[in-house]
Amino acid sequence: MTKKYDALVIGGGHNGLVCAFYLARAGLKVRVLERRHVVGGAAVTEEFHPGFRNSTASYTVSLLRPKVIADMKLHDRGFRIIERTISNFFPFENDYLKLGGGQTQAEFARFSKKDADSFPAYEAALERVAQVMRDLALKAPPNVGGGLPSLLAAASQGKRLAGMSIEAQRDVLDLFVKSARDFLDGWYENDCVKTAFAFDAVVGNYAGVSTPGSAYVLLHHVFGEVNGKYGAWGHSVGGMGAITQAMAAACIDAGVEISLDTPVAKVLVDGGRAAGVRLESGEELAAGILAANVGPAMLYRQMVDPSDLDGDFRRRMDGFKTGSGTFRMNVALSELPDFSVLRGKDKAEHHTAGIIIAPGMDYMDQAFDDARAFGWSKKPIVEMKLPTTVDDSLAPPGMHIASLFCQQFAPELPGGRSWDDHREEVADLIVDTVNDHAPNFKASVIARQIHSPLDLERKFGLIGGDIFHGRMSLDQLWAARPVLGHGDYRAPIKGLYMCGSGTHPGGGVTGAPGHNAAHAILADRSLIGRWLRRA
Numbered sequence: 001m002t003k004k005y006d007a008l009v010i011g012g013g014h015n016g017l018v019c020a021f022y023l024a025r026a027g028l029k030v031r032v033l034e035r036r037h038v039v040g041g042a043a044v045t046e047e048f049h050p051g052f053r054n055s056t057a058s059y060t061v062s063l064l065r066p067k068v069i070a071d072m073k074l075h076d077r078g079f080r081i082i083e084r085t086i087s088n089f090f091p092f093e094n095d096y097l098k099l100g101g102g103q104t105q106a107e108f109a110r111f112s113k114k115d116a117d118s119f120p121a122y123e124a125a126l127e128r129v130a131q132v133m134r135d136l137a138l139k140a141p142p143n144v145g146g147g148l149p150s151l152l153a154a155a156s157q158g159k160r161l162a163g164m165s166i167e168a169q170r171d172v173l174d175l176f177v178k179s180a181r182d183f184l185d186g187w188y189e190n191d192c193v194k195t196a197f198a199f200d201a202v203v204g205n206y207a208g209v210s211t212p213g214s215a216y217v218l219l220h221h222v223f224g225e226v227n228g229k230y231g232a233w234g235h236s237v238g239g240m241g242a243i244t245q246a247m248a249a250a251c252i253d254a255g256v257e258i259s260l261d262t263p264v265a266k267v268l269v270d271g272g273r274a275a276g277v278r279l280e281s282g283e284e285l286a287a288g289i290l291a292a293n294v295g296p297a298m299l300y301r302q303m304v305d306p307s308d309l310d311g312d313f314r315r316r317m318d319g320f321k322t323g324s325g326t327f328r329m330n331v332a333l334s335e336l337p338d339f340s341v342l343r344g345k346d347k348a349e350h351h352t353a354g355i356i357i358a359p360g361m362d363y364m365d366q367a368f369d370d371a372r373a374f375g376w377s378k379k380p381i382v383e384m385k386l387p388t389t390v391d392d393s394l395a396p397p398g399m400h401i402a403s404l405f406c407q408q409f410a411p412e413l414p415g416g417r418s419w420d421d422h423r424e425e426v427a428d429l430i431v432d433t434v435n436d437h438a439p440n441f442k443a444s445v446i447a448r449q450i451h452s453p454l455d456l457e458r459k460f461g462l463i464g465g466d467i468f469h470g471r472m473s474l475d476q477l478w479a480a481r482p483v484l485g486h487g488d489y490r491a492p493i494k495g496l497y498m499c500g501s502g503t504h505p506g507g508g509v510t511g512a513p514g515h516n517a518a519h520a521i522l523a524d525r526s527l528i529g530r531w532l533r534r535a
């Protein structure tokens with residue numbers, strides 16, 4: 001082996017960068033090894049057509065932890081988030097619904113007076129639980145069998161949960177075990193109102209709104225904040241890549257070495273301890289600490305030699321569920337969409353929102369059922385964002401871009417078919433679906449970039465195209481993410497850690513797994529940490 005480091009980070013996604021930053025800040029010699037020509041992983045800005053740039057995968061911000069933003073001084077490095085004027089716009093067949101911007105209750109009243117009255121209590125209930133999630137996001141879950149530190153973590157986190165009111169504890173139970181439909185049925189009567197919330201439950205979740213556990217994914221999408229406003233989502237000026245470029249600058253200032261176009265092939269283990277990595281080029285690098293930003297499915301199925309893992313762990317990682325069922329397109333547009341239910345091609349507040357085509361609870365369940373039977377639905381769920389309505393740096397003057405984020409597309413097509421043979425036809429269907437609601441849309445498309453689930457895997461290294469590095473189901477959450485006994489970022493090989501979205505608190509641009517993994521690594525190096533882990 002030629003070069004030696006204190007720590008190597010496998011992958012330069014945002015969590016890899018966050019982890020590297022904290023390690024370097026603590027004085028470690030750190031190198032980030034990134035497969036692509038750009039850092040950021042799923043949070044990047046790229047030119048997808050000459051003159052048109054966009055956040056090519058993830059596209060909207062909320063979950064990024066304020067502590068990470070402050071510690072990395074991201075605001076000083078160009079990080080700026082623009083809040084949405086209204087959060088979401090739902091075109092239905094003959095009507096629409098606007099959410100946010102202080103209009104939600106009045107909008108609900110057009111559909112149901114009773115639901116409008118229920119809204120403040122619903123919002124307060126969700127916020128109570130979201131606040132606990134916020135508190136726990138930057139804490140390592142207690143580890144089963146993890147000794148004294150885990151008992152202390154269990155006691156402190158258990159106290160936080162036990163300190164909640166009985167009403168809030170009931171809400172926690174509901175959100176963790178119920179389907180979004182059952183959960184929302186307990187609050188609302190009108191289908192359009194329920195749809196406005198249920199959509200969050202199927203984002204990155206290959207499930208229907210009636211699938212038990214889907215209520216949790218709804219909650220996952222509201223624990224964030226923008227500029228101090230809880231639950232809000234916003235646009236990163238310059239796209240998501242502006243965030244990760246700022247993170248990379250923070251890393252470099254802290255002394256991190258970042259290597260692009262440097263894919264890792266293997267994790268090297270010596271005497272049961274992590275010893276370094278072998279690059280695809282054949283070069284070997286040595287380090288006693290390895291932090292894997294790649295997901296558990298890639299780490300344990302492709303990078304770690306099976307003989308370095310015990311049989312039970314290997315079997316469970318082979319069964320780790322991936323595949324969020326998402327299809328992602330970027331399109332260049334000559335003009336803004338003109339919606340049949342709310343006319344106008346000039347920029348209006350609904351153009352700045354998340355525009356969601358998912359008209360009804362049954363529509364969303366049907367999309368999932370169709371995807372399981374056929375691979376995708378003839379009536380797909382589409383969220384459209386038009387970033388150029390708030391950030392004109394992304395397209396030539398007068399032109400626009402749209403992010404199309406579509407749910408319920410089978411990770412693997414039934415009948416042995418390949419996404420490579422169907423991606424264009426599905427892209428046409430998605431464009432047609434938007435066109436059904438905004439009849440000028442199809443003719444305004446100048447160019448399009450398509451990411452089927454298979455494209456997401458190939459391009460971003462997301463196994464099964466999973467946007468979260470693994471299902472956000474109850475069996476793969478908190479202390480059980482990725483598996484019970486290793487929820488505290490420590491892999492079963494000494495010196496190997498996990499710092500990506502396949503660990504608590506899961507997917508999204510949060511920075512939390514990177515932050516928490518770095519703290520686990522630093523704790524293991526400290527005298528007290530070593531003593532505690534032996535106790």
Ligand SMILES: Cc1cc2nc3c(=O)[nH]c(=O)nc-3n(C[C@H](O)[C@H](O)[C@H](O)COP(=O)(O)OP(=O)(O)OC[C@H]3O[C@@H](n4cnc5c(N)ncnc54)[C@H](O)[C@@H]3O)c2cc1C
Pocket residue numbers: 010011012013014015016033034035036039040041042043056057058059060061062063262263264265293294295326328405456460461462466467468469499500501502506507508509510
């Ligand atoms: C289409 C899509 C839309 C999304 N939308 C949103 C959104 O709007 N808002 C939000 O908050 N979240 C969104 N997400 C989720 C969020 O982007 C991810 O959960 C998050 O970015 C993952 O960050 P990470 O650092 O954990 O992993 P990643 O970003 O996946 O980083 C892993 C890194 O490892 C690298 N890598 C892979 N293989 C190797 C190798 N062999 N050697 C070296 N490096 C390797 C990858 O190139 C990548 O840079 C979306 C994700 C996708 C894919």
